[in-house]
Amino acid sequence: MHGNSQVFLEGISGFLGWYYVSLAAMNLIAAYWLWRARHLVGQAIFWLVVALFYMGYLAPMATSADPEWMPQMPALIRNLVNVSLGGSTGAVTYSVGSMVLLIVLYLGRRFFVRGQVAWGMLNLSLLALGLSMTDYNFYTIAAKPDNVPIVGLIFLIAFFTWLATSRAVENDDRIARGEPTLEHEGSEKVLVWPDLVYTELICMVALTAFLLLWGIGLEAPLEEPASSVKTPNPSKAPWYFLGLQEMLVYFDPWMAGVVMPSMIVVGLMAIPYLDFNPKGMGYYTIAERKFSYLTYQFGFLLLWIVLIVLGTFLRGPNWNIYSPYELWDVHKVEALNNVDLSQYFWISGMNMAMPRAPNGSSVPIQLFYIAQREWLGIVLVLAYFVVLPPFLAITVFRKYYAKMGFVRFMVMSNLLLFMLLLPIKMVLRWTVNLKYIVSIPEYFLNL
Amino acid sequence: MASGEKQSLGDVIRDSQIWKSIFRHPAPVDRRNRVVVMLTNFFLHLHPVSVKKQGIALSYTWCMGGVTFFLFLVETVTGVLLMFYYRPTLEWAYNDILSLRDVTSLGILRELHRWGAHAMVITVWLHMYRVFLTGSYKPPREFNWVIGVILLLLTLLLSFTGYLLPWDQLAIWAITVGSNMARATPILGYEGPGQQLLTLGGIDMITSGSDARFGLLGARFVGEETLNRFYVLHCIAIPLSAAFLMAIHFWRVRKDGGISGPL
Numbered sequence: 190m191h192g193n194s195q196v197f198l199e200g201i202s203g204f205l206g207w208y209y210v211s212l213a214a215m216n217l218i219a220a221y222w223l224w225r226a227r228h229l230v231g232q233a234i235f236w237l238v239v240a241l242f243y244m245g246y247l248a249p250m251a252t253s254a255d256p257e258w259m260p261q262m263p264a265l266i267r268n269l270v271n272v273s274l275g276g277s278t279g280a281v282t283y284s285v286g287s288m289v290l291l292i293v294l295y296l297g298r299r300f301f302v303r304g305q306v307a308w309g310m311l312n313l314s315l316l317a318l319g320l321s322m323t324d325y326n327f328y329t330i331a332a333k334p335d336n337v338p339i340v341g342l343i344f345l346i347a348f349f350t351w352l353a354t355s356r357a358v359e360n361d362d363r364i365a366r367g368e369p370t371l372e373h374e375g376s377e378k379v380l381v382w383p384d385l386v387y388t389e390l391i392c393m394v395a396l397t398a399f400l401l402l403w404g405i406g407l408e409a410p411l412e413e414p415a416s417s418v419k420t421p422n423p424s425k426a427p428w429y430f431l432g433l434q435e436m437l438v439y440f441d442p443w444m445a446g447v448v449m450p451s452m453i454v455v456g457l458m459a460i461p462y463l464d465f466n467p468k469g470m471g472y473y474t475i476a477e478r479k480f481s482y483l484t485y486q487f488g489f490l491l492l493w494i495v496l497i498v499l500g501t502f503l504r505g506p507n508w509n510i511y512s513p514y515e516l517w518d519v520h521k522v523e524a525l526n527n528v529d530l531s532q533y534f535w536i537s538g539m540n541m542a543m544p545r546a547p548n549g550s551s552v553p554i555q556l557f558y559i560a561q562r563e564w565l566g567i568v569l570v571l572a573y574f575v576v577l578p579p580f581l582a583i584t585v586f587r588k589y590y591a592k593m594g595f596v597r598f599m600v601m602s603n604l605l606l607f608m609l610l611l612p613i614k615m616v617l618r619w620t621v622n623l624k625y626i627v628s629i630p631e632y633f634l635n636l
Numbered sequence: 637m638a639s640g641e642k643q644s645l646g647d648v649i650r651d652s653q654i655w656k657s658i659f660r661h662p663a664p665v666d667r668r669n670r671v672v673v674m675l676t677n678f679f680l681h682l683h684p685v686s687v688k689k690q691g692i693a694l695s696y697t698w699c700m701g702g703v704t705f706f707l708f709l710v711e712t713v714t715g716v717l718l719m720f721y722y723r724p725t726l727e728w729a730y731n732d733i734l735s736l737r738d739v740t741s742l743g744i745l746r747e748l749h750r751w752g753a754h755a756m757v758i759t760v761w762l763h764m765y766r767v768f769l770t771g772s773y774k775p776p777r778e779f780n781w782v783i784g785v786i787l788l789l790l791t792l793l794l795s796f797t798g799y800l801l802p803w804d805q806l807a808i809w810a811i812t813v814g815s816n817m818a819r820a821t822p823i824l825g826y827e828g829p830g831q832q833l834l835t836l837g838g839i840d841m842i843t844s845g846s847d848a849r850f851g852l853l854g855a856r857f858v859g860e861e862t863l864n865r866f867y868v869l870h871c872i873a874i875p876l877s878a879a880f881l882m883a884i885h886f887w888r889v890r891k892d893g894g895i896s897g898p899l
Contacts, residue, residue: 335806338754349698349762353769356695372770372897375690381683382670385692392699393706400710400755404747411737414730415808417857426813427799429757429792434813443828446817457785460768461778469771471897478771485768489761633820634829 195256197325202254208319209251212312213243219308232305239312247319262320262514271512274503277523279510280438281619283503287495291486298475302355314344327513330502334410339428339501346494356473364477372472422506422519431500432493438508439614441635449607453488456604460485463601465592488608527624530566559629566627570636578602682886684894691895696770700763701895704791705882707756711794714749715871721745722801724867726860729803753795760791772896780888783881790878797870800863808858811866815858818849825849 217240224233250258273282294301301307318340321327331340360370413419426434436445460481469478505511506519535543546558560567581602582590590598617623627636649655650663664673674685690696721740722732736746764784767773773781800811823830826840826847834841844856854861889895 335754338751338758342758345758345762346765349765352695352698353766357769372690372696375693375696376688376897378686379689379692380667380670380686382664382673382680385683385687386680388692388694388699389702392702396703396706397710400748400752401744403751404744407747407751408737409747409750410804410806411733411802412805415803415805417808417859419805421805421809424809424813427796427810428754429795430814433817442817442820443822443825447821447825447828454785454789457788458782461773461775461781464774467774470774471770471772473769474771482769489765629829632829632832633827 194325195254197328198256198259198323199254201322201328202252202259205319205322206248206252208322209243209248212315212319213240213248216240216243216312236308251319259323260320261323262317267324267514271515273512274510275512275515278619279503279512280499280615283499283510284495284615288491291490295483295486298354299358302351302358307351307355311344311347314347321513324514326516330513334407335428336501337407339497342494343498346490350490353473354475357475360472360474361476364474370472370474423504423508425500425504428497428501431504432496435496435500435504436611439611439618441633443633444636449611452604452607456488456608459600459604463593463597463604465597484605492608492611527618527622529625529628530569530623531563531628533621533623534565535562555631559631563627563629566625566636570627574603574606577606682890684890687894688897691897697895698762698766700759700766704756704759704763707752707759708878708882710752711749711756712875714745714752715875717745718749719871724801724863726803726863729801729863733802733804749798753798757791757795760788764788767896770896777888777892777896780885780892783885783888787878787881787885790874790881794870794874794878797866797874800858800866801870803863811862812858815849815852818852819844819847821848 216236220233220236220240223229223236247260250260253259273279301310318331322331330336356371360372363370425431433445433450436449439445440449464478464481466478466481468474469481475482502513503510505517506521507523509521509523511517511521531543535541544558544562546555550558578599582598586598586602589601593601614623614626617626625635627634629635643651660676661672662669664670671685674680674683718736721736723729733746737743767781767784796811796814800807819825819827821828823833824842824847825831826842826844826849828842828847831840831842831847844850850856852865853859854865
């Protein structure tokens with residue numbers, strides 16, 4: 190095993206050496222820019238020291254491929270991550286942790302958008318990525334050719350969220366002071382030739398170069414020829430559908446694969462017709478459109494991106510959760526003892542047998558027994574979709590209802606309720622092992 | 637050179653009959669001709685003559701819509717080239733991909749196509765993210781957002797149908813997992829809720845040989861019919877639909893008064 194790991198370390202040492210050199214270059218450029226453009230000598234020196242640390246220590250140590258010297262993620266942190274994500278509560282820790290992280294970033298956005306802070310966080314995450322690459326299990330997942338774009342996606346989403354938020358924070362301050370927004374300052378007109386067409390040209394050239402480098406540096410994956418009898422474990426959908434596949438843990442395919450995706454598409458299309466707020470048009474702002482901002486971020490960052498990352502990096506054989514530093518052990522067993530709501534009600538609650546239609550009874554009789562068996566779930570679901578919206582209309586959303594009118598409000602509240610169905614089901618699964626709220630397997634109707 | 641004034645080679649070329657017949661305008665070196673070039677050039681007429689300064693600031697626009705369109709063009713060009721080397725049959729699909737890697741010159745054609753496709757999915761999301769965060773879907777741009785959502789869907793379907801074509805384990809199982817969902821389509825899938833509703837004289841209309849999944853795959857499981865079906869969708873039907881919608885999408889950006897902001 191030691192021999193193998195030596196071969197592995199030697200295999201990646203070259204890449205890691207260049208990786209740390211580019212991190213050094215990145216910080217060197219930042220230091221130079223801070224010094225020349227911003228005249229912030231103290232900050233420039235700080236990032237210069239960071240660059241020298243990458244260049245003078247991490248890069249040569251990584252190139253050495255010596256397990257003694259190679260910079261690695263401390264075992265303490267790896268064990269901590271393994272314990273918190275690899276155990277049976279990994280999904281809970283990960284999902285709740287991501288949500289808490291996003292909430293902290295949102296509430297502390299004034300602090301986190303500062304150049305120094307954001308740059309520091311970027312450095313830390315890139316460093317963590319580099320240190321983790323020496324872990325064989327981590328490397329296997331992160332460097333899988335089709336997963337490389339997702340690593341990129343995480344950094345791109347983080348970068349653009351930072352960019353948008355820093356502009357929004359700045360704009361919100363300006364609006365509060367009664368000053369024009371950043372965007373308003375750029376409202377004079379310029380000619381498209383040369384200002385825009387040259388930008389486009391430069392973008393195209395840069396992008397072509399980038400794609401060529403990516404294409405040369407990383408080979409497209411090609412596995413064994415297709416075989417319909419050899420099912421890989423895990424079988425994963427293409428990465429952009431992993432959020433939907435993750436929903437399969439909590440819902441049956443008709444919800445996770447058909448109804449929910451349709452609702453996402455319909456809901457996205459409905460946004461412009463539901464958002465009646467005329468403010469926040471043509472500039473970044475959070476304060477002027479908090480509700481729509483938070484709803485979108487909840488759906489996009491938490492329910493889409495975070496779940497894709499979960500599906501890509503943490504889901505392993507048998508769709509179990511594995512920590513990124515954990516070996517994908519096919520024999521890892523997770524107890525599945527999920528219980529339907531009707532079982533809770535009849536067996537645990539009433540201490541009775543589940544109602545069952547006598548053998549050979551006609552369809553209406555069967556339906557009657559199903560309704561009797563599942564009455565609690567059916568009532569709850571109906572209350573959720575039928576009673577809750579009007580209740581919201583006269584309580585928390587009273588102002589929205591007055592502005593939107595009946596139809597628009599009902600559409601909006603039902604779309605929101607559909608979106609919330611996933612986190613609700615997740616929490617019910619984690620806390621009381623709930624399998625289905627309504628379980629009618631006779632008609633494939635499980636919710 | 638009778639006049640004695642020396643002409644540069646560039647001037648000679650630009651004054652030639654051939655040049656003038658191709659480009660309908662003089663070189664855009666002064667203000668007037670910079671306007672004229674935008675109005676008379678087919679490729680540039682997509683743009684307005686002038687835009688708000690913030691409308692071209694990268695920190696505002698992120699350029700992600702443009703990047704997505706560029707990636708679509710990259711995918712089209714590399715895709716057409718790939719079609720020269722690829723036959724969508726069980727006998728040849730995998731082998732053609734193998735020889736594409738090992739034998740064909742310009743050996744990174746498939747890499748460019750695959751990485752471009754992944755990048756395009758990401759840039760579409762980022763474009764949508766920017767449009768949302770700047771409130772650029774608000775009136776009068778509501779409908780263009782709707783077209784954008786359909787384009788997002790088409791991008792995902794393009795990527796999804798393309799995923800199958802290499803015909804390796806990665807391909808068929810990803811498509812199997814993805815398309816198994818269709819089996820559970822309410823009413824129209826044979827394991828979907830309410831499929832019992834569609835019966836005719838006691839005979840199920842919705843079976844594994846006639847449901848939504850069968851329509852998608854052209855068979856009961858991912859096989860040669862699926863390969864052919866996805867190939868046609870990937871190379872013809874979806875790109876054409878996307879190109880058509882893109883034309884409307886860009887046209888509406890112009891007609892609705894630029895990429896964002898009040899008119």
